[in-house]
Amino acid sequence: MESKPGEASSKDALLGKVLDNYQDITNFIEKEMDKTNRLSIASKQLLKIKITEWALMQSQLVGQIERLEMENRSVKQERTPQGTYAQVVSKRTEPQSKVQKLVEKTKANHTLYISGNNNESGREVQIALTKIVNPTKEKIKIRAIRTTNRTVIIETPDQSDLEKLKSNQTLTTTLKVEVAKKRQPLIILYDVPSDMNEEAIAKAVYEQNLSEVLGKSEFTQNLKLRFKAGPKDKATVHHVVEVSNKIRKAILEQHKLYLGFRSMSAKDYIVVAKCNKCRDLGHVAKHCTKEEACDHCGNSCHKRDSCPHKNKPAICIPCSRRGKSCTKKGDCPTYKMMVERLIQKTNYE
Ligand SMILES: [Zn+2]
Ligand SMILES: [Zn+2]
Ligand SMILES: [Zn+2]
Incomplete structure (x- = not known):
């Protein structure tokens, strides 16, 4: 069943209403409720905190409504396996599903x-x-x-x-x-407000998204913020997080995560290291044991500026070292092999 036009972006509309309501009430407290200033600053402050808590609860409810709608939709999709055209297209363009397939394989x-x-x-x-x-x-x-x-x-x-x-x-x-000892999966949380600290992020991820599917202590014991990614000095930043596979699955199944007044997405974080010294894949320059190489042809006797092969197209250095042919961009067999090894070393069970 298609959703009614009014429901199209029900989550955004509802969140908008929650925010409007919140603004309205805080304005009321400030400008209308206490014109003669008989209430103490402290009790006005307290009242605002209560309103904030209420608004947070509302936004959490919006997230739950969307999740229920999503579950509803996927139940319907299971009943019509051929899917509509739009569903087929979105599945193809979803990179997470590619990762998921590789993980399964x-x-x-x-x-x-x-x-x-x-x-x-x-x-x-x-x-x-x-x-x-x-x-x-x-x-x-x-x-x-x-x-x-x-x-x-x-x-x-x-x-x-x-x-x-x-x-x-x-x-x-x-x-x-x-x-082989396997490491815990990494996932990336996109566009987290930069001013949120570790504790606040973990709390919001749990309370607004996972409190109904996971126990709190299980969550806190198995989630570690590892490092930040993406451009610095922005209002938002990406966080790479180490989690148990159970938490990973719960987070990826949400499609959207709610964090304070925002929603954001999460994805498996599988990144193959690239060496800036020998130009190979699978390690970084800090751990490199080979000679520095030209990043155009892979030869170690010269640097890129003085490369005698400049007139020829650049080669895929990791593949040429392994005697593999690599022509198509984005379809490098060495890169693929490294991704598979990373997945193998990770505990996805
Ligand atoms: Zn290297
Ligand atoms: Zn060269
Ligand atoms: Zn290649």
Whole structure:
């Protein structure tokens, strides 16, 4: 069912009414109620605080109304799976859904790190491993295996495959076998008023949005503001927040978050680091162990200004170093691989 025209932007209209009402009452207190100044400044102040609390509650209600409408709509969409044209278009342009798909595809991977006890090279570890483990005989499914300087990284599609490797006595006595520790998901909260401190942000996110779906202590224990993003010295700033997957899901399901008198959006924060020194992906210059390279051709004997390949188009340096071809902009295979690795290292279960 389509919403009635009057309901089109019911949330904005309602919020507008709440704000008008609030202004009206505070003006009344200031200009009409006490012309002869018989009320003390303190009690006028108290009255205004009460009105503010009331207005906050109203805006919270508006958020709940919108959430109910949203749930209502998604129930209706489930009943008509083909969807209308507008729904199909909005799904395609929604970048969060792309992230969500990748998360669904990647999160199920289970990762094991295998290294030597005596500083052996990754190659040596791999040789030792293949002598001990026979995936065919032991019926172990291995999705991917890769070797770094000192470590062999094994991905299995199922936890039980990983368990089989972990319970192999010969393997665990010969080599170091460690399950990958996953980090908590990061999400970005857009356009948070710059003057709101950590405590106020956490409180508003919880009270105005999640108080009905999550317990308070569970929320406060599993939400940490990590860093700010976006341009500085603006009235609003983006906050990158570390959360449990349960909180992440609850926040992303809200579509809009209400914060004081504003509403804002939240998204998964998955950003691949780019090195300004060697021009590769996956680390920053601070942790770079390679030589500085020209950001046009990737060669380390010169800088961009004196690049002899200036007349040719710039190459994708991360891909050329990995022998991958990369032509289309926005479709870099190395970047994609890094995004998948980031997701794999994150606890989305
Ligand atoms: Zn580097
Ligand atoms: Zn160059
Ligand atoms: Zn590339």
